[in-house]
Amino acid sequence: MDTARPEDEPAREGGQRPHRRAHTTSSDVARYAGLFAQRTTVMRSSAMRDLMEITSRPEVISLAGGFPDTSTFPPESFAAQMTRIAQESSARALQYGPTEGFAETRAVIEEVMRAEDMRPDPEDIVVTSGGQQALDLICKTLIDPGDVVIAEGPTYPGAVPVFCSYEADTRQVGMDDEGMRIDLLEELLAELDAAGRRPKFIYSVPTFQNPGGVTLGLERRRRLVEIAREREILLVEDNPYGLLRYGGDPLPTLYSLDGGDYVLYMGTFSKILSPGIRIGWACAPPPVRAKLVLGKQAADLCTSTLSQFFVREYFGEGRWLEYVDELRDVYRSRRAAMLRALASYFPRQATWSEPEGGLFVWATLPDYIDTTDLLAKALRENVAFVPGEAAFVDGRGSGSMRLNFSAQTEDEIAEGIRRIGAVVGEQVGLYETMTQSFEIVQPSPSSAAPPGADDPPTGEVLPFQRRPPEER
Numbered sequence: 001m002d003t004a005r006p007e008d009e010p011a012r013e014g015g016q017r018p019h020r021r022a023h024t025t026s027s028d029v030a031r032y033a034g035l036f037a038q039r040t041t042v043m044r045s046s047a048m049r050d051l052m053e054i055t056s057r058p059e060v061i062s063l064a065g066g067f068p069d070t071s072t073f074p075p076e077s078f079a080a081q082m083t084r085i086a087q088e089s090s091a092r093a094l095q096y097g098p099t100e101g102f103a104e105t106r107a108v109i110e111e112v113m114r115a116e117d118m119r120p121d122p123e124d125i126v127v128t129s130g131g132q133q134a135l136d137l138i139c140k141t142l143i144d145p146g147d148v149v150i151a152e153g154p155t156y157p158g159a160v161p162v163f164c165s166y167e168a169d170t171r172q173v174g175m176d177d178e179g180m181r182i183d184l185l186e187e188l189l190a191e192l193d194a195a196g197r198r199p200k201f202i203y204s205v206p207t208f209q210n211p212g213g214v215t216l217g218l219e220r221r222r223r224l225v226e227i228a229r230e231r232e233i234l235l236v237e238d239n240p241y242g243l244l245r246y247g248g249d250p251l252p253t254l255y256s257l258d259g260g261d262y263v264l265y266m267g268t269f270s271k272i273l274s275p276g277i278r279i280g281w282a283c284a285p286p287p288v289r290a291k292l293v294l295g296k297q298a299a300d301l302c303t304s305t306l307s308q309f310f311v312r313e314y315f316g317e318g319r320w321l322e323y324v325d326e327l328r329d330v331y332r333s334r335r336a337a338m339l340r341a342l343a344s345y346f347p348r349q350a351t352w353s354e355p356e357g358g359l360f361v362w363a364t365l366p367d368y369i370d371t372t373d374l375l376a377k378a379l380r381e382n383v384a385f386v387p388g389e390a391a392f393v394d395g396r397g398s399g400s401m402r403l404n405f406s407a408q409t410e411d412e413i414a415e416g417i418r419r420i421g422a423v424v425g426e427q428v429g430l431y432e433t434m435t436q437s438f439e440i441v442q443p444s445p446s447s448a449a450p451p452g453a454d455d456p457p458t459g460e461v462l463p464f465q466r467r468p469p470e471e472r
């Protein structure tokens with residue numbers, strides 16, 4: 001390795017950090033490249049994390065992140081809870097804690113799971129640094145390079161970098177407006193059987209899916225659990241949004257249908273309390289849980305003790321469900337604002353999901369539009385979304401985008417969608433001029449295409465599974 005200091009780098013003066021060049025050059029990269037582990041070549045960046053620097057600018061309306069609205073949490077309660085911790089438990093709250101989490105935190109988690117009709121054993125729970133760490137530990141525990149993991153297509157964009165960094169062979173199963181297509185899953189399983197391959201687990205966000213906004217139907221839930229039991233494979237149920245329902249009736253979780261033998265459950269406080277405290281959990285059969293704890297010992301010893309004390313104080317007040325109710329009211333109205341804006345500003349060729357809960361709408365545009373390219377144009381108009389490709393491991397999803405409705409006010413949502421609609425409209429206009437097709441592109445109920453037509457009417461279907469170009 002060339003350890004010489006780059007010539008343009010000034011020497012340290014007065015103990016100050018040397019000035020770094022604004023951009024990493026290829027020779028900078030080459031200096032370290034020989035030291036990198038092989039696995040770094042398959043690591044992928046998270047689209048949402050990449051966008052964060054831009055979307056945190058005040059002039060940008062971000063419909064990109066999955067941010068809950070933390071401004072709804074009353075600052076005076078927060079101050080009172082933290083003061084109590086400082087006065088009564090300062091030494092313990094500032095100390096290390098057990099790797100699996102405090103018993104009090106696990107008791108709170110049990111209460112949260114009971115609110116969705118689950119009956120976990122607190123001994124099966126391991127408290128993690130967010131749901132994200134739970135997913136990382138699950139992969140660390142179960143995945144050897146090349147092992148098959150099955151996920152929905154599209155899947156949670158934050159899961160893609162995790163599957164990639166553990167070098168999983170990720171297969172994605174298409175969805176419709178009732179979630180993962182179990183018939184397609186069974187086809188895939190048969191194909192894998194024929195090739196002598198047994199998947200390690202099926203990863204699903206069955207309720208108000210991120211990014212699809214759809215919910216797995218009851219019959220499909222039952223069949224999915226049956227499949228896991230028949231084949232003795234794990235089903236990883238990731239459920240950050242189950243309590244954020246704005247309409248319709250709750251469905252049983254996969255965990256409650258299975259009883260916790262084959263379903264490895266993941267939860268988080270991020271969307272019902274705060275993502276900043278970084279507390280999530282996994283609830284797993286004892287042998288799996290033991291391995292998760294070993295993995296966590298190596299990763300970070302324990303989850304923030306201070307955050308766990310905060311959770312204990314907050315839940316101890318016994319009003320957490322009232323706050324979840326408040327969030328539901330706020331998000332219900334924002335969801336409605338987004339759906340109204342989409343109907344007004346997106347071209348009639350676009351389709352989108354109409355979620356009964358959660359934080360996201362998945363919109364699909366005419367297939368000649370690439371949403372990764374579109375994002376660059378949208379950012380020039382100070383509006384952001386997550387391009388659909390981030391939700392696939394293999395470059396699919398380029399015709400779709402994920403839109404978040406929890407982080408902005410109703411007016412901002414309407415304005416954001418108007419701006420995206422305008423850049424989409426430009427692309428549609430350009431395409432139609434170039435193809436000499438002078439079709440009317442503004443939304444108009446009377447001009448809706450017939451069922452089964454190539455461009456379905458606004459909002460009617462969820463073309464998660466796009467047909468290959470030759471069939472269009």
Ligand SMILES: Cc1ncc(COP(=O)(O)O)c(C=O)c1O
Pocket residue numbers: 066129130131132133156158205210238240267268269270275279280
């Ligand atoms: C489906 C899903 N899983 C996991 C996470 C990670 O959440 P956290 O690490 O904040 O608990 C998110 C966050 O948006 C999510 O949507």
